[in-house]
Amino acid sequence: MKILAIESSCDETAAAVIDDGLILSDPIASQIQLHAEYGGVVPELAAREHLKNLLPVARQALEMAGKRISDMDLIAATQGPGLPPALMVGFHAFQTLAFALDKPFIGVNHHEAHLYSPWIDPQTKRLNQNSFQPNISLIVSGGHTMLVKVDSPLNHHVIGATIDDAAGECFDKTAKLLGLPYPGGPVLDQLASKGNPKAYVFPRPMLKDPGFDFSFSGLKTSVRYFIQKHPALLEDHRHLQDLCASIQAAIVDVLVKKTMRAALQSEVAMITASGGVSCNRGLRDGLQQACDANGLSLRIAQGRYCTDNAAMVGLLAAWKIGSGASLQHNEEGIRPGWRLETDANE
Numbered sequence: 427m428k429i430l431a432i433e434s435s436c437d438e439t440a441a442a443v444i445d446d447g448l449i450l451s452d453p454i455a456s457q458i459q460l461h462a463e464y465g466g467v468v469p470e471l472a473a474r475e476h477l478k479n480l481l482p483v484a485r486q487a488l489e490m491a492g493k494r495i496s497d498m499d500l501i502a503a504t505q506g507p508g509l510p511p512a513l514m515v516g517f518h519a520f521q522t523l524a525f526a527l528d529k530p531f532i533g534v535n536h537h538e539a540h541l542y543s544p545w546i547d548p549q550t551k552r553l554n555q556n557s558f559q560p561n562i563s564l565i566v567s568g569g570h571t572m573l574v575k576v577d578s579p580l581n582h583h584v585i586g587a588t589i590d591d592a593a594g595e596c597f598d599k600t601a602k603l604l605g606l607p608y609p610g611g612p613v614l615d616q617l618a619s620k621g622n623p624k625a626y627v628f629p630r631p632m633l634k635d636p637g638f639d640f641s642f643s644g645l646k647t648s649v650r651y652f653i654q655k656h657p658a659l660l661e662d663h664r665h666l667q668d669l670c671a672s673i674q675a676a677i678v679d680v681l682v683k684k685t686m687r688a689a690l691q692s693e694v695a696m697i698t699a700s701g702g703v704s705c706n707r708g709l710r711d712g713l714q715q716a717c718d719a720n721g722l723s724l725r726i727a728q729g730r731y732c733t734d735n736a737a738m739v740g741l742l743a744a745w746k747i748g749s750g751a752s753l754q755h756n757e758e759g760i761r762p763g764w765r766l767e768t769d770a771n772e
């Protein structure tokens with residue numbers, strides 16, 4: 427089965443061509459530069475940029491794959507969650523195209539696509555379905571932070587989520603307080619790698635809470651007050667590195683300890699992680715050390731599959747179709763607030 431997949435939920439315009447579970451192409455047009463001057467994603471601008479880039483990116487995906495749109499057996503696009511104007515452009519444009527070409531069209535849940543992205547093998551460019559094990563999965567992105575128990579492929583339920591800011595938002599907002607450019611997460615990660623994570627102590631919100639929810643807004647506020655009290659620290663590069671390392675340590679500590687506690691309580695032998703923040707070196711190292719210490723195996727989404735991409739959308743669609751999901755034309759609208767749970771048994 428040949429699938430053209432589209433992703434436009436936030437600030438990446440992405441397309442991919444999948445052929446019998448193999449990624450043939452997956453170009454991405456990033457909007458990071460456009461939003462950088464506003465310090466965050468502006469939904470209306472994101473939508474206009476998707477309008478400009480979607481067809482060229484889809485055409486590029488088809489050309490790179492050596493295929494034509496008429497060769498496709500299915501079109502799949504992210505239906506939600508995400509920024510409504512951004513989702514609308516990709517989802518409805520390709521829903522209409524599929525209708526005009528009389529091809530089946532399915533909507534994919536963005537979080538579910540992230541959830542299974544650790545199974546994408548960047549060497550074979552396929553999902554490594556055979557090595558599946560029940561796992562606790564940490565999805566950490568700019569919009570969401572959640573812990574999911576995955577009992578078997580495509581059978582999962584959310585056991586915890588953030589009650590306010592997402593981990594990526596916490597990285598981006600604290601980086602902004604430090605005067606770093608947008609998106610702050612990768613910049614803070616880079617500076618943190620040279621700093622002392624014990625130089626300053628920031629709160630570890632909800633770490634002692636017995637449940638699996640997260641909260642990051644208090645940590646952001648504590649960084650704000652700290653900087654107001656010690657503005658001179660930002661002038662010195664060494665201190666700035668230490669601040670970054672200390673903030674990152676607080677975020678990573680909470681993510682790693684809660685994920686590990688969930689895994690031990692659920693008695694699974696594997697942890698997986700995905701979403702933009704899973705690129706963070708502190709988090710990757712922290713999860714690896716915790717898994718080594720507890721005899722668990724770890725799978726983190728690799729390289730370009732951590733952040734938003736269309737390959738994960740197409741591969742999830744392929745996995746679902748292979749597992750018996752219906753191939754009807756989806757005539758619904760976008761689902762900006764689509765929660766992962768409602769998806770579990772579809």
Ligand code: KG4
Nearest residue numbers: 567568569594611612615702703706733734
């Ligand atoms: O999954 P993603 O591409 O988009 C959403 O679905 O939100 O995640 C983007 C988020 C941003 O907040 C970005 O700052 C963060 O992932 N991020 C990082 C790193 N790379 C990306 N955060 C910390 N360290 C990184 N290396």
Ligand code: ZN
Nearest residue numbers: 540567733734
């Ligand atoms: Zn995402």
